[in-house]
Amino acid sequence: MGERVPCEFFLIRYVPDVVKGEFTNIGVVLREATGGGESLVRFTRDWSRVRCMDADADIGLLEGLEGEIASRLAVGVSAKDPKAVMEVLEDSLSNSLQMSPAGACLAENMASEMELLMRMYVEPLRVARPRTKTGRAAIAGAMRTEFERAGVWGLMRKRIGASMYTRAGDPMRIDCGYRATELVRMFQAVSLEGDVEGAKGLAYSAASLREGVGRVEGVSLELTAVVEPLREVSELEDEAMERYRFGVEAMEREAIRVVTVNDLARAAATARMELQV
The missing domain is CATH 3.40.1350 (Trna Endonuclease; Chain: A, domain 1)
Structure with missing residues (x-):
């Protein structure tokens, strides 16, 4: 097994009512902790929890933010400062989108670590067997x-x-x-x-x-x-x-x-x- 890479991650949260403070996690930003290394962003593909909290949520806009954040990460804008990601969120939906404090993890590889974080923090639990895509x-x-x-x-x-x-x-x-x-x-x-x-x-x-x-x-x-x-x-x-x-x-x-x-x-x-x- 190769050496694990120290990483940090941030959860992106949808907060439809800032006063109530209720939220649901919709995405993860993962990057190497040393800065300047690889960075990834992934949003959920299941928006059912967002729709339950806010029937009028603009799902198309939320989906588009993934690409915008990925573009910022790709050019290294936020390699040392996650505030650049927050700027994307604030410009889009003001306080309806928030980012959690950084969490630490050790990744064997970035792709598998992202899958794990998405399952742990973002994707809803599946009781029934998911339908096979065709x-x-x-x-x-x-x-x-x-x-x-x-x-x-x-x-x-x-x-x-x-x-x-x-x-x-x-x-x-x-x-x-x-x-x-x-x-x-x-x-x-x-x-x-x-x-x-x-x-x-x-x-x-x-x-x-x-x-x-x-x-x-x-x-x-x-x-x-x-x-x-x-x-x-x-x-x-x-x-x-x-x-x-x-x-x-x-x-x-x-x-x-x-x-x-x-x-x-x-x-x-x-x-x-x-x-x-």
Whole structure:
């Protein structure tokens, strides 16, 4: 077993009524205690406790704060002073978001320590067996897991609005992406096990996205669709197999790179190299 790294962590709390002082933990900031080392932030994916405390809570805004805090941490703004994170919280929801005093821990590695802290302090206890994610949700979860394992998830853009590249009103959002030196890479989870509407929608938007990235970013776009492996649908009826092939071919005709979840480790390794992690 390798030497454990001294770390400190902060809990991010949602406080809908400052007078009552009731709160629920919604996230964790974890960093190496020496300063200047690795820093991570993770928010909950289960907002049920927040909704129970505050039915009018702006969940979209809370979800967006994770990326904003990660960006601050990535550039080292808060390497020595956690007040930079507090500035993000205060600018967003005033006193409705608070950060706990620092806690100490020893991490064998940052990713596993973050998982442990989330289970201990943030995620609600599960009495019943959680539902297994399927379809697009399962693919998106696999994408996040691999990019987090490579240490690049915090450096990537998430939920990228297509409208900034196509036209106002375009509702499509791309799951994640990043800017390499001469290229923008974007990744979209597309499930082909049920229907092919997601594949058709991405294929329809590909040309406009590509043109828009060239215009706005001044570089080319590599758009990647991540799908289930063919063997996962191989036992389905012939019609389902035909839909799968149709979806893949529809995307490849529009120069969309199609990979399966089995290829994500390779994509994450490339991202790690290009983002110089």
